[in-house]
Amino acid sequence: MADPPPPTLNGYIPEDIVLEILARLPVKSLLSLRRVCKSWNSIISSPYFIGTHLKYGPRRGYYLLYQTMVAQIHEPSCTVVCDRTYDRISDFELPFVHAGIVGSSNGLLCVEPPYGYLSLWNPSIARFKVLPAPLPAPCLVGGYVSVTYGFTHVSEENDFKIVRISYNEFTTKLPRAQVYTLSSNSWRRIDDPIPLKPNALIYNIGCNHLPCPCIAGALHWIVRSKGSEDDGRDNKKILSFDLRDEKFGEIALPSSYMYHYDEWEYLGLFKGKLASFRFADYRCGIWVMTDYGMAESWTLLRTVEFEPGVIDFLGCTDDSGAVMIARSLREFCTVSFIETEEASHRERILLDGLHHLVFAATFVESLALLDGSESVRI
Structure with missing residues (x-):
């Protein structure tokens, strides 16, 4: 039997x-x-x-560092490190040549190649998806058009969204925006007007290569513009985009450094709060909006001082709020983590090569794109 x-x-x-x-x-x-x-x-x-x-899976505190050689001697690669300990977890190469990373959210990286269309890439499952072409912005046709992006996962809708803002640096035409949703695999124009002064010359919208911060259900960028009524001064403010009602808003930056010309402003998150970072003279002032949306709640939390040789500011880690900087050290480029609470300095990651452009962002493993019929296995 x-x-x-x-x-x-x-x-x-x-x-x-x-x-x-x-x-x-x-x-x-x-x-x-x-x-x-x-x-x-x-x-x-x-x-x-x-x-x-995505909701219940392991949420280890990982951070992703993206490096690419200026001379393209080596293929672009990513290094994943553990938040708090900064131990190296894994390394992998991008499946795209000469590409840049726009953002990172819930396991997906939004990748922008120099030619072609945006792609979403999930390195944890080795799949990527090439997105359709964005819609044209007729009012901006006929001149050099700059583009900035915001990328995030909207938990209420269980969907990924990309916001694309197009603007012309040499005209006073207002920027135009459109939104891509992964569930529909399509772009839509946003008719809601962007709250900027008329006749202002918009010469930059972005976060100085930091990931576009998402907090309180909205994406955020710094807008830099000039107009005759400003007497030639830079007019800087934060542009927000509510992902639920898809409307733009504006938030004032800390007024104490609105018109400094010798400093770099970065926008990001610090321990879950909207933060503005002022980086100059080997020091970084961390301003935090303690009450979201209230300009008067901007508070200078602390100032972090660096040693000479710092070439770039890369943001902060989520859990510990450690400041990340890139430093040139002989023939190498190092990424350093400076604990803002303990005032200690840890230099744990060594990136090969002389010149690196580095993108840093939070990273978690996920199954996103596993069900996409158009996804391509690498």
């Missing part, structure tokens, strides 16, 4: 409990479990499970 088949897992554990267990496993384990049976493969690859895993 033949032996009976071994009992299945579902014979002992209810299916909803199995799903809860699976949703809390790391990505590498889930990719292996897809081979167990067709039903598990179908469950793990479903949009519902991918969204559930």
Whole structure:
């Protein structure tokens, strides 16, 4: 008499409990479990499970550092480090030549090649998706057009969104915006007017290469403009975009350094708060908006001093609020983490080469794009 088949897992554990267990496993384990049976493969690859895993899956504090040689001697590569300890976790190369990273959110990187269209890339599952061409902005046609992006995951909608703002640095025409959503795989124009002064010359919208910060359900950029009514002075403010009602707003920067010409302003997050960083003379002033949306709540939290040789400011880590800087050291470029609470200095990451352009952002593993039929396995 033949032996009976071994009992299945579902014979002992209810299916909803199995799903809860699976949703809390790391990505590498889930990719292996897809081979167990067709039903598990179908469950793990479903949009519902991918969204559930984003919500309940492991959320290790990782940080991603992207380096690319100016002379392109080596292929661009990414290094993932652990927040707090700064241990090196993994390294991988971008599947795109000469590309830059626009943003990072819930396991996806928004990548911009020098030629072609934006792509979304999930290095944890080795898949990427080339996005459709954005819609033209007729009012800006006929001149040099600059573009800035904001990229984030909208948890309420379980969707990824990209905001694209186009503007002409040499005219006073108002910028135009459009939004891409992953669920529809399409772009839409935003008719809501951008609250900028008429006849102002917009010469920069962005965050000085830092990821566009998302807080309180909105993306944020610094706008720099000039107009005759400003007597030639820079007019700087924060432009916000509410991802729910898709309307623009504005927030004032800390007034104490609104018109300094010898300093760089960066916009980002500091321990979950909207932050403005003033970087000059080997020191960085960290301003935090303690009450979001209230300009009078800007507070100079602390000033961090650096040693000579600093060539760039890379933002702050999420958990500890450590300031990240790039320093030129002989033939190498180092990335240093300076603990703002302990005033200690840790220099743990060594990046090969002489000239690096570095993008740094939070990073988590996810299954996003696993269900995309247009995704391409690398």
